[in-house]
Amino acid sequence: MNQHDNTFSSNTSLSDTSFQSDMSTSQQSARQVAVKVISNILLQQGSLSTQLARHQTEVASDHIPMLKELCFGVCRQYPRLNSIALHLLAHPFEEKDTDLYAVLLLGLYQLTYMNTPDHAAVNETVEACRLLKKDWATKLMNAVLRRYQREADEIVALLEAQPSVEFNMPKWLVKRFNKHWPEHFEQIIEASNTHPPMCIRVNEARVSRETYQAQLVELGINSEEGPFSGSALYLRNAVRVGELPDFEEGFVSVQDEAAQLSAQLLSPKAGEKVLDACAAPGGKTGHLLEKSNHIELTAVELEPWRMEKIESNLHRLGYSAQLICADASDLDAWWNGEHFDKILLDVPCTATGVIRRNPDIKINRKPADIDDLVIIQRAILNKVWTTLKPGGFMLYATCSLMPEENEQQIQHFLAHQEDAQEVALNSLAPDKQIEWGIPVSHGRQLFPNLEGHDGFYYCLLQKLA
Numbered sequence: 434m435n436q437h438d439n440t441f442s443s444n445t446s447l448s449d450t451s452f453q454s455d456m457s458t459s460q461q462s463a464r465q466v467a468v469k470v471i472s473n474i475l476l477q478q479g480s481l482s483t484q485l486a487r488h489q490t491e492v493a494s495d496h497i498p499m500l501k502e503l504c505f506g507v508c509r510q511y512p513r514l515n516s517i518a519l520h521l522l523a524h525p526f527e528e529k530d531t532d533l534y535a536v537l538l539l540g541l542y543q544l545t546y547m548n549t550p551d552h553a554a555v556n557e558t559v560e561a562c563r564l565l566k567k568d569w570a571t572k573l574m575n576a577v578l579r580r581y582q583r584e585a586d587e588i589v590a591l592l593e594a595q596p597s598v599e600f601n602m603p604k605w606l607v608k609r610f611n612k613h614w615p616e617h618f619e620q621i622i623e624a625s626n627t628h629p630p631m632c633i634r635v636n637e638a639r640v641s642r643e644t645y646q647a648q649l650v651e652l653g654i655n656s657e658e659g660p661f662s663g664s665a666l667y668l669r670n671a672v673r674v675g676e677l678p679d680f681e682e683g684f685v686s687v688q689d690e691a692a693q694l695s696a697q698l699l700s701p702k703a704g705e706k707v708l709d710a711c712a713a714p715g716g717k718t719g720h721l722l723e724k725s726n727h728i729e730l731t732a733v734e735l736e737p738w739r740m741e742k743i744e745s746n747l748h749r750l751g752y753s754a755q756l757i758c759a760d761a762s763d764l765d766a767w768w769n770g771e772h773f774d775k776i777l778l779d780v781p782c783t784a785t786g787v788i789r790r791n792p793d794i795k796i797n798r799k800p801a802d803i804d805d806l807v808i809i810q811r812a813i814l815n816k817v818w819t820t821l822k823p824g825g826f827m828l829y830a831t832c833s834l835m836p837e838e839n840e841q842q843i844q845h846f847l848a849h850q851e852d853a854q855e856v857a858l859n860s861l862a863p864d865k866q867i868e869w870g871i872p873v874s875h876g877r878q879l880f881p882n883l884e885g886h887d888g889f890y891y892c893l894l895q896k897l898a
């Protein structure tokens with residue numbers, strides 16, 4: 434196991450049975466389940482969101498907020514906690530003891546960032562070793578945490594010189610952000626390290642933003658209008674979706690404001706044939722239909738389990754579309770040869786603009802992922818382009834801050850695709866002023882904003898007739 438460069442790799446993940454609990458009941462404590470979730474993330478067995486979805490049923494529902502706090506917290510603070518843990522340990526744990534490393538990270542997180550009394554955090558950490566049937570580690574864990582209690586200030590001051598600790602971000606990402614966006618570096622770091630605001634999208638086909646905002650006020654939920662998307666409301670305090678009026682009836686969805694710009698920019702009109710090429714979980718699919726329910730919409734998604742999310746999202750909103758589970762770059766597998774008027778291509782990416790929503794990126798993302806994703810994006814872009822009508826429009830989007838995936842990807846595409854041209858982002862919605870993000874060599878780059886939208890990239894392309 435190599436904790437230094439985060440390259441844990443294993444075919445083993447902590448299943449329900451491998452985590453032996455003294456509690457014979459099916460429900461475990463939030464902390465026990467957090468150990469599983471964090472271990473599996475360290476072992477690269479899946480993302481934080483998939484691990485949480487899989488394991489949160491193992492705790493009582495009133496413990497889910499605590500489970501999330503622990504898991505999101507450890508991921509968000511991972512660069513710091515990892516440095517502290519490695520400093521405290523004489524020898525890193527072996528890979529088979531990744532669960533113990535997760536226990537240690539959770540203990541350090543409680544001691545540093547939570548209100549848990551110190552003695553309780555230490556005792557719970559030691560107890561966690563016992564529950565894992567690794568009693569041999571209890572003395573070590575006790576000694577390590579007690580030392581941290583005594584020397585925390587000195588240790589943190591010493592480690593602060595490391596960029597990963599100073600900025601609470603993997604060193605390679607610090608370097609990339611600084612290299613590509615020196616003027617926006619501080620904003621990117623600060624916004625990526627905080628809790629994101631809760632932004633909702635009002636379904637304007639059902640209710641106006643003003644009316645919905647007034648309904649929220651009646652329930653004591655205060656919000657501000659998003660400045661860039663006509664359907665966005667930022668809630669001053671996050672609430673459970675069940676508390677949002679008419680959520681189940683599809684009057685409102687949770688979606689970041691930058692993501693809401695897609696449907697605004699593509700501006701689908703009745704009768705148009707529209708493709709949403711990388712569609713799950715379907716946030717933008719639903720928004721396209723809210724803009725016009727009379728479009729002929731096809732949504733393509735590679736992952737069957739993610740396809741189910743599109744289905745349930747559309748079901749809640751009361752819309753339907755042709756859903757196809759396929760690799761968008763494998764046209765033989767899904768395309769019937771009929772061209773589309775408009776295409777939304779929201780490609781898989783490094784998600785470096787949404788680290789605050791997916792903080793496990795700090796653990797799992799590697800520099801090599803950029804090159805791998807650029808190749809996948811290029812293949813999808815080139816193939817899907819052939820399904821666009823001459824004169825039709827394609828909106829290319831990512832939630833990445835890496836120029837390789839954004840302006841450079843488009844640069845390469847335009848250099849090789851003779852029938853493609855970049856057009857102004859508001860070509861399809863000329864009444865909308867583009868006042869967000871910054872112009873880059875092709876398209877516009879948005880950076881994550883402390884109390885506003887996520888990091889995103891958009892470029893609008895037209896196929897020459």
Ligand SMILES: C[S@@+](CC[C@H](N)C(=O)[O-])C[C@H]1O[C@@H](n2cnc3c(N)ncnc32)[C@H](O)[C@@H]1O
Nearest residue numbers: 711712713714715716717734735760761779781
């Ligand atoms: C950035 S997400 C899309 C988010 C979505 N547009 C939304 O707003 O809810 C990218 C999606 O592309 C899917 N994907 C990845 N490779 C794909 C491929 N070759 N063909 C189709 N979908 C793919 C991923 O599974 C993921 O669901």
